Amino acid sequence: MLWYSYYIPMLFIPLLGLFFGIYLGKSERHKPPEYLKVLWIPAFILCILVLTNDIHQAVFSFGSNKIWTSKDYKYETMYFVVLFFNIIYPVLTLSIIVKKSKLPNKKILILPNIAMFTLIIYIIIYVVNVGQLWIIRDVTVKICLFIMIIIESCIRSGLIQSNDNYEELFNACSVPMKILNEDYETVYNTKADMYIEKKYIKEAIKEPILLNRNIKVNAMPINAGYMVWLDNLSKMNLLLDKLNILKGQLLEKNILLKAEIELEKRKSRVEEKNKIIEKIMSENIPSLAKMNNILENNASLGIEVLKRLCILGAYVKRRCNLLLLSYDNENISSKELEYCIRESMDSISRCNINCNFTSECNEHISIKHVIVLYDLFENVVECMLSTFSDFNVNIFIKNDNLYLSMKLVYNMGNIPLKEYINQVLNNEKFKDMGGVYALDYIENEVHITMCMLK
Known part of the structure; x- marks a missing residue:
């Protein structure tokens, strides 16, 4: 082996x-x-x-x-x-x-x-x-x-690079650089000659220093001496200056863009408000026309006229509020319908009518259903205000359906015909939304129950 x-x-x-x-x-x-x-x-x-x-x-x-x-x-x-x-x-x-x-x-x-x-x-x-x-x-x-x-x-x-000709390579280098001995005397120097005071070299050994804005001195200890070289920062500073100019221009453009965006937002808000106002005005034209007719036909504003205007005013106010809510919400609390009817009932009670209102619901419901029910409530009140003496209203939810129940008490002989009440309650929008109603006569009482099916 x-x-x-x-x-x-x-x-x-x-x-x-x-x-x-x-x-x-x-x-x-x-x-x-x-x-x-x-x-x-x-x-x-x-x-x-x-x-x-x-x-x-x-x-x-x-x-x-x-x-x-x-x-x-x-x-x-x-x-x-x-x-x-x-x-x-x-x-x-x-x-x-x-x-x-x-x-x-x-x-x-x-x-x-x-x-x-x-x-x-x-x-x-x-x-x-x-x-x-x-x-x-x-x-x-x-x-x-x-x-x-x-x-x-x-x-x-030359196929394999060898470690040789250091001195020729160092002398041919274009970077300002020199090798010093331990006494800070120049031993080797590149063709890019430079002069740096000894105190700056000592500082640069600890950390690089700036001679001016464009010249940085670097130094480091080596065997038996020191290596010192300069970095030219002029190109970098030129780029930084250009970047600062661009930064200023971008800041100005940014300010202008923010101003334009804010202006567009204001314009959009104004347009949105105008749309809301136009819708409110168009939706309330019939009620406003009624109030105008009352004022034109009654030169001397008596107590009864003022009471009717008060009822219409409460309705217009509350309906405007519902229209405003409809822009941001599809569903609202049933309390909003309660607030509307309660304020209308307060105005009705000033017409020597005994009013009673109860609410047994506190859930979120469609705002469209609220508006339609409130419109029907107002239609009933306006059409039969002068004929009933007692008015009871109740709101409740049963089987997820919203109910509005009204009981109108009349003096004998003043009870309106069923055909007239059916005509008042005949509302296409109410039917399209799945609304139904029931009408009952019990002696001198008229019971109306309206339901919005879910």
Whole structure:
């Protein structure tokens, strides 16, 4: 096994050279991808085959009836596989290095190619064993040497960047920079010369300082001295100035836009108010016309006239309030209907009519239903105000349906005909919303029950 052990470096040095080419240009913290570990598998398999050759003789064969010596053997198939990997890995390494360099000058490939072809020729000579030349012996050393020659030729050709010519590079740098010794004396200086007082350098070592608006001094300690350089902030400041100008312009535009938006909001509010006013006026035209007729037909405003105007005024006021609520709400509390009827009942009671009002609901209901019921309530009051003496009203909810119940008590002989009351209650809007009513006569009482089906 010791006789075969020199194949270990023969197999793994070219593989390490391939890894060198793959990792070239990566940072020290670069984590190689997991799939690269597969490259170790062929090398380990071949190494095991070589070291265990005495068992299977797949690499070298010594014959069956002979004493096994290093002078009398033949190469088998796996030996040539080993040589193939010794050639293919350096070729792949050189190809990867050339691809990563991206240098346009093809002459730089002369030295690496010479080294590569020499390695291939050497391996061929070693296999053929021409003339038993001593110079081709010790193949392990020769392959290691050729790998080193290939990498060194890549460095000399510029395929691999080397750490050299620092002084020329530093002098050619256009950045204002200098290297000082521990006494703050200039040792190296770039072509962009600069002069900075020692006190500023000492301050800049602690933290960067501004010489003026456009020049920043930076400094840091290095081995046996200090590094000092300047940053030109003029372009950045120019951009900042432009940004500040744009910022001011945007602020002005923003103020104008806010003013325009506020103006549009005010305009929209005015238009909305006008629409509300127009709707309120159009919805209350019949009631306002009634009030106007009463005023025109009664030159001297008596108590009875004022009472009727008071009832109409309460209705108009409350109906306007319901119309305002309808702009923002589809459903409102049943208390709103209670407030409307209660205020109308207060006005009716001033006409020497005994009024009684009760409410047994406190839920949210459709505002459209509230308006229609209040309109029918007002129609009944206006049409039969002068004929009844007692007026009882009750609001309640039963089976999720809203009910408005009215009981009108008349003196005998003043009870209105059923056809007249049906005509008063005949309202198309009420019917379209699912409204129904019941009309009953009990002696001198008229019972009207209106229901808004849910």
